[in-house]
Amino acid sequence: MQAEVNQNVVVYFDNQYVPLGEARVSILTHALHYGTGVFDGIRGYWDDKQQDLFLVRPQDHYQRWKTNCGILRVDVPLTTEELTEITVELVRRNRFQSNLYVRPLAYKSAERIGVIPDDRNAFAVMVVPFGDYLDSRKGLHAGVVSWRRIEDTAIPARAKICGAYVNSALASDEARRNGFDEAIFRNESGHVAEGATCNLFIVRNGKLITPPGTENILEGLTRDCVMELAHRELNLEVVERPIDRSELYTCDEVFLTGTAVEIAPVVEVDHRLVKTGAIGPVARQLRRLYFEATHGYLSHYNKWLLRVYHPAIVGKAA
Numbered sequence: 001m002q003a004e005v006n007q008n009v010v011v012y013f014d015n016q017y018v019p020l021g022e023a024r025v026s027i028l029t030h031a032l033h034y035g036t037g038v039f040d041g042i043r044g045y046w047d048d049k050q051q052d053l054f055l056v057r058p059q060d061h062y063q064r065w066k067t068n069c070g071i072l073r074v075d076v077p078l079t080t081e082e083l084t085e086i087t088v089e090l091v092r093r094n095r096f097q098s099n100l101y102v103r104p105l106a107y108k109s110a111e112r113i114g115v116i117p118d119d120r121n122a123f124a125v126m127v128v129p130f131g132d133y134l135d136s137r138k139g140l141h142a143g144v145v146s147w148r149r150i151e152d153t154a155i156p157a158r159a160k161i162c163g164a165y166v167n168s169a170l171a172s173d174e175a176r177r178n179g180f181d182e183a184i185f186r187n188e189s190g191h192v193a194e195g196a197t198c199n200l201f202i203v204r205n206g207k208l209i210t211p212p213g214t215e216n217i218l219e220g221l222t223r224d225c226v227m228e229l230a231h232r233e234l235n236l237e238v239v240e241r242p243i244d245r246s247e248l249y250t251c252d253e254v255f256l257t258g259t260a261v262e263i264a265p266v267v268e269v270d271h272r273l274v275k276t277g278a279i280g281p282v283a284r285q286l287r288r289l290y291f292e293a294t295h296g297y298l299s300h301y302n303k304w305l306l307r308v309y310h311p312a313i314v315g316k317a318a
């Protein structure tokens, strides 16, 4: 559970830097009634030793966000570079020296009744201190939920569309009320899709397997990082293919990935141990590699990072 955010934290709202407490929208805002917004989530990691804060793939996140805003025809009038500059400015103005989460949100802003969207759009960028989203140190117990992942023919799961997160909220609620740490969704074909807010990988017969983008998943950037780390650093074959539910019960490892979740090993699915019920070697190694890569300790992956306080050392991140 995350703490409430301090109302004095500076956010970017209505083209200005203002305290969170002053960033208010009308109760009639279109997005509040109809879910017509698109958001994203970016991590920033503070490293004590280097006295610096690393934003992870800010420009890739902003590019995905802008592209997916296009699905809803919400226009964000700034470039990914300008959005990244705003983010750096927010971290500096707030003098954050802790792990944090960046939440850009663009939305249909008309103040009226009626679902038909028009061209009135707005956006905001918020940066808040953020610790662990899930405590996965001992591994998670995940449960396959009865809710199915939304289809591309209804609300595209590949965009972080606000209204679509009702699907994730229902799944998370069901999983937690049934005693699980996290939900696993199947799609309408019955294949395993992803977690409520994260992607899913299994290790089976020495291969790392994850569902492709066409299985109604969010095409996660952490997923992309993990695929590169597994291939380059662990020499693993990475396969994108549909996954059956029963493979969750018969594989060697299951783990979840996401900006908030990071890399979270799953040691039990639906009350069945994954292999021996211990965190597996692939998840353990990937977790270490991901930590080192996102904290500036693996030079090859500095391409993912933007240093907020000493930008000259690494430069602009993708």
Ligand SMILES: Cc1ncc(COP(=O)(O)O)c(C=O)c1O
Binding pocket: 041, 160, 168, 194, 195, 196, 197, 198, 199, 217, 218, 219, 220, 221, 222, 223, 257, 258, 259, 260
């Ligand atoms: C439904 C869903 N799947 C996957 C992810 C992981 O995406 P990323 O690694 O880009 O954070 C998220 C992230 O919030 C998500 O909401």
